[in-house]
Amino acid sequence: MPASSPASTGEMARIPGMKTQRNAELGLLAFAMVLVAAYGATVEASRIGEITPTFWVPAALLSILFLGLHVVVRFTAPYADPVIIPAVALINGLGVGFLRRLDIGDALSEKLPVPGIFAGIGGRQLAWTLISLILAAILLLVVRDHKIVSRYAYTLGLTGIVLVMIPAVLPGSISEVNGAKLWIRIGSFSIQPGEFAKIALVSFFAYYLVRKREVLSLASRRVLGIDLPRGRDLGPVVTVWLLSLLVLVFEKDLGTALLYFGLFIVTLYVATERASWLIIGLLLFFGGVYVAYLLGASVGGPFANFYDRAEVWLNPFDNANYERLGGSYQLVQGLLSLGTGGLFGTGPGAGSPRFVPEVQNDFIFAGMGEEIGLFGLSALLVLYLLIVERGLRSALAVRDSFGKLVAGGLSFTLGLQIFVILGGITGLIPLTGQTTPFLSSGGSSLMANWLLIAMLLRISNAARGPAASGGGSDRSGGPKKAPTQLHGAMTEVIKP
Amino acid sequence: MPEFVLTVARFGFLILLWIFVFTVVGVIRRDLFAGVRSKSIVASPRGVGGAVPEGRPAKAKRGKAARQLVVTAGNLAGTRITLGEAPITIGRAEDSTLVITDDFASARHARLVPRDGQWFVEDVGSTNGTYLDRGKVSGPTPVPLGVPIRIGRTSLELRP
Numbered sequence: 001m002p003a004s005s006p007a008s009t010g011e012m013a014r015i016p017g018m019k020t021q022r023n024a025e026l027g028l029l030a031f032a033m034v035l036v037a038a039y040g041a042t043v044e045a046s047r048i049g050e051i052t053p054t055f056w057v058p059a060a061l062l063s064i065l066f067l068g069l070h071v072v073v074r075f076t077a078p079y080a081d082p083v084i085i086p087a088v089a090l091i092n093g094l095g096v097g098f099l100r101r102l103d104i105g106d107a108l109s110e111k112l113p114v115p116g117i118f119a120g121i122g123g124r125q126l127a128w129t130l131i132s133l134i135l136a137a138i139l140l141l142v143v144r145d146h147k148i149v150s151r152y153a154y155t156l157g158l159t160g161i162v163l164v165m166i167p168a169v170l171p172g173s174i175s176e177v178n179g180a181k182l183w184i185r186i187g188s189f190s191i192q193p194g195e196f197a198k199i200a201l202v203s204f205f206a207y208y209l210v211r212k213r214e215v216l217s218l219a220s221r222r223v224l225g226i227d228l229p230r231g232r233d234l235g236p237v238v239t240v241w242l243l244s245l246l247v248l249v250f251e252k253d254l255g256t257a258l259l260y261f262g263l264f265i266v267t268l269y270v271a272t273e274r275a276s277w278l279i280i281g282l283l284l285f286f287g288g289v290y291v292a293y294l295l296g297a298s299v300g301g302p303f304a305n306f307y308d309r310a311e312v313w314l315n316p317f318d319n320a321n322y323e324r325l326g327g328s329y330q331l332v333q334g335l336l337s338l339g340t341g342g343l344f345g346t347g348p349g350a351g352s353p354r355f356v357p358e359v360q361n362d363f364i365f366a367g368m369g370e371e372i373g374l375f376g377l378s379a380l381l382v383l384y385l386l387i388v389e390r391g392l393r394s395a396l397a398v399r400d401s402f403g404k405l406v407a408g409g410l411s412f413t414l415g416l417q418i419f420v421i422l423g424g425i426t427g428l429i430p431l432t433g434q435t436t437p438f439l440s441s442g443g444s445s446l447m448a449n450w451l452l453i454a455m456l457l458r459i460s461n462a463a464r465g466p467a468a469s470g471g472g473s474d475r476s477g478g479p480k481k482a483p484t485q486l487h488g489a490m491t492e493v494i495k496p
Numbered sequence: 497m498p499e500f501v502l503t504v505a506r507f508g509f510l511i512l513l514w515i516f517v518f519t520v521v522g523v524i525r526r527d528l529f530a531g532v533r534s535k536s537i538v539a540s541p542r543g544v545g546g547a548v549p550e551g552r553p554a555k556a557k558r559g560k561a562a563r564q565l566v567v568t569a570g571n572l573a574g575t576r577i578t579l580g581e582a583p584i585t586i587g588r589a590e591d592s593t594l595v596i597t598d599d600f601a602s603a604r605h606a607r608l609v610p611r612d613g614q615w616f617v618e619d620v621g622s623t624n625g626t627y628l629d630r631g632k633v634s635g636p637t638p639v640p641l642g643v644p645i646r647i648g649r650t651s652l653e654l655r656p
Contacts, residue, residue: 347506
């Protein structure tokens, strides 16, 4: 049968949205850097009382760094999403600005001169930004097609699990910080391997699920209106569930456990389009957490830390909890900070963030919230939301299943991480030691999240670029048909 | 620094922050709000769908058999498929007969099945639905010639 003549399809009609929009990115980036400079100036004006002649230097340095990344993107991923980099750059820049503001505050309260640009945690964050951007650029340069990553899926999966497990097996003296065993500390240098595990695990999950999606989504029984998968297909889910519970128990960190488990469940959901996975996942997770809570109350031992955290979450203003070492002091100070900020905040540089322990790490949102208020915080949150939305949009638009799952999984991870830390700070969920992406001080988090962004840029380039050829989206299987061509009508398979 | 300048700087910064957010949204507005339009064509009560008996008025009226499926709007506009005896599956899945690149289409969206010379369109569990002209397709529905089948932002028509 004359099914179709490929010639008649011709070149795919270019839809108007296929512009690279790189100039829009450059413009937004410039705007973001102006904002970072304005933030720095406001901080100096209210903290020091005058605007020093060098107030623009951090913003200028950041501009050079982001401009470098922009140029790399121009050449290696010309169709990448135009708003991801500016939004992340603004958040990163404000993070540097806030850390520098902490340095200035600390120095002034000790009656020391205003620290230099490269001193203190602000300066270190600048250096980390430089390294992170170099890593992101390298990833963009090396991985010209995201599908290449799928070749190393099993290696990445193994790497991810090893990275997750390292802190759990190391002795507490090396890996434990504030009760959570998430670190590898050697001298003054410390990294959080779990941050990097995210990307490796997403790639592995995506690869695994692309291969298994058919059996997972089709072989199912219908019970009570939801499609339940067969028992043996549950194997990998249960494995990951156990893994995340082990993380919960041995690394004493609910946030990380929730992150890995949520990541897997959502990737599974995206792969199979079955809502039953979400229901099963949520039931399993909350069941596991509740059992851990009960065990912590009765048995103690490895569950005690988790029980304490839940107790702090439930009754933060309880006096016993507040006074206790490792109790709710931090949470309460954070809440008071946010409350002091109110709607519009005290103004950049005019708050007292140092009342909140760890304000440069986990509680940076509380510290910033005091100074920029709900009005400013919600702007930051909308920016995060937009970054996640762009990632999900790329996942929708990209043509290959692996790319879809990776982009969906990565953007969801980013969103979930923000939810976990913000929920913790505001008392919505038990507080766990997650970093705020791009904002908190710390190299591991910044590097890992910039790598994540680089991967999203790579996938969005494939998603928005010309579908048939070029743009790095060449199909890896050479003889495979270009998407515009129509398959022969006879060979089609109708899935039951 | 006078208090006044600080206040201006403080609120100025917040306003600038929001202007940035809206500028970002402006750049991607096309993407954000695409598809909202299709909400307005929710199945009209007298829709073509439902358990329409396998009548063939359309065919009887025209007396012409459909020979081609033409994509009239969307990413693949201009694509033509010559119709044969075999059913045609439409969706984003790579094994579909017509693979459409449309964010609002499902992997397996709809299929066209011939029966006694008449083509029927059937939604196969899509997320956003299939529309025949303005009515939502909820069962096998006969497709008259020249009436648009809408899937996401894509429109298809049968042509003689």
